Amino acid sequence: MKLCIFGAGAIGGYLATHLAQVDGLEVSVVARGEHLAAIRRNGLAIESPRGTLRARVRATDRPQELGAQDVVILALKSHQVTPALDGAQALLGPHTAVVPPTTGIPYWYFHGLPGPHRNRQIERLDPQGRQWQALPPERVIGCVYWVASEVTAPGVIHHDGSLSRFPIGEPDGSSSERVLRLAAALQGAGLDAPVVPDIRAWIWAKMISSLCWNPVATLTLATLSEMNARPEVVAIVRSMMSEADALAQRLGVQQMPISIEQRITAARNAGDHKMSMLQDLERGRALELDVLVDSIEAMREIAQSPTPTIDTVYALLRLRAAKLSPRPPG
Structure with missing residues (x-):
């Protein structure tokens, strides 16, 4: 499985370092500036009370170099997503799943949700529907990030050692093949990533x-x-x-x-x-x-x-x- 993490900061770097430990998983990151230079030079590192975990991953600031992925995790702050949409397009194939940020209510919230607001687009959270159009909700897998991490130096993430959790789920609540594959990858990396029926x-x-x-x-x-x-x-x-x-x-x-x-x-x-x-x-x-x-x-x-x-x-x-x-x- 090809998996790209777009944004290698506190959350993206944490995920990439763990996922890079999984055999058969091709992990890449999109980063920029000093962070990108450090990852290319030294790889990624997570420092925690348990010790230091290191990983070498392919890193670039040109997503088109990576080609279509099976899964793209947008590990960005919410205000960074819209400017990144053009770059993210280069990572999408016909069946690519996308995991957008969920700091607040995501743009896809009402997609397929039974009730009077089914498929409603939220203009205030997604002006002009740019995310909805560029990353159609049919591609989305929801994920919530519970992890106490921060970037302490370029390419270095500090984790306080507390329990991290990454519940994931399809917007329709199904146990699809793609959500089970992503959960298996996360769990294979030693992460707590249950598939939940109501993400x-x-x-x-x-x-x-x-x-x-x-x-x-x-x-x-x-x-x-x-x-x-x-x-x-x-x-x-x-x-x-x-x-x-x-x-x-x-x-x-x-x-x-x-x-x-x-x-x-x-x-x-x-x-x-x-x-x-x-x-x-x-x-x-x-x-x-x-x-x-x-x-x-x-x-x-x-x-x-x-x-x-x-x-x-x-x-x-x-x-x-x-x-x-x-x-x-x-």
Whole structure:
């Protein structure tokens, strides 16, 4: 099987390094700049408390050199996908499966979903339907990335040693040959990659965790343990989760795979972990709000389901983000 990972950052590099260990799997990556140069020179490396895992993979910034693939994993941030569409076309054959990012609600969410919104395109999340046209939903396999990794140097990914999980699934819930082959490849690489019957529920579960803990951490400058030590703060997060769960249930999710209390317990058990948005704040980076805000607002408008606590918290977060933005000269 030929598998290309488009974007070899914290998630893409982690996946590529593991998948390169599987016999019979032809793994390549699309990268650029210093990261690409380092991968070509030294390969990829994952550093973790368990040691260092290394891999040599074919790397390029010219996707057309790689030709058609069996699977393309777009390991990009959501705002990077549209600019990458032209390059990704060179990787697509008649039967190529595509795994797009699922940081927020993906463009293909309503594809084949029973109910009044079946096959609805979401203009706010996919302006002019560019992703829908370039990467037709029929090609899509959904995947949720639960992995605590970051790029610490070109070609080097740090993993904190915690459990990583990659639930995957067809939008129609079937156990197709292609999803089973991809799951077998991931599992053969030692990754926890179950095939799930409702990938949309897992997408919501991951998004809701980011949606709720990230803004509160950024507003309070607190770690997960510090937030969980304050019942009044946990109450705000619980209210946000309840609103988001209700929204998900109105949009095709019959049952969330993880209850609210299980999510809060998992956060409590994570100890002094700093949420990614708080890390960006401390490093002086722009706060990436758009994918979460656009996702929740687009779905709220479709479902006509109120989210007052989420709206309040994000109004405050937008102000914090604006105060961090560079001021124009003069």
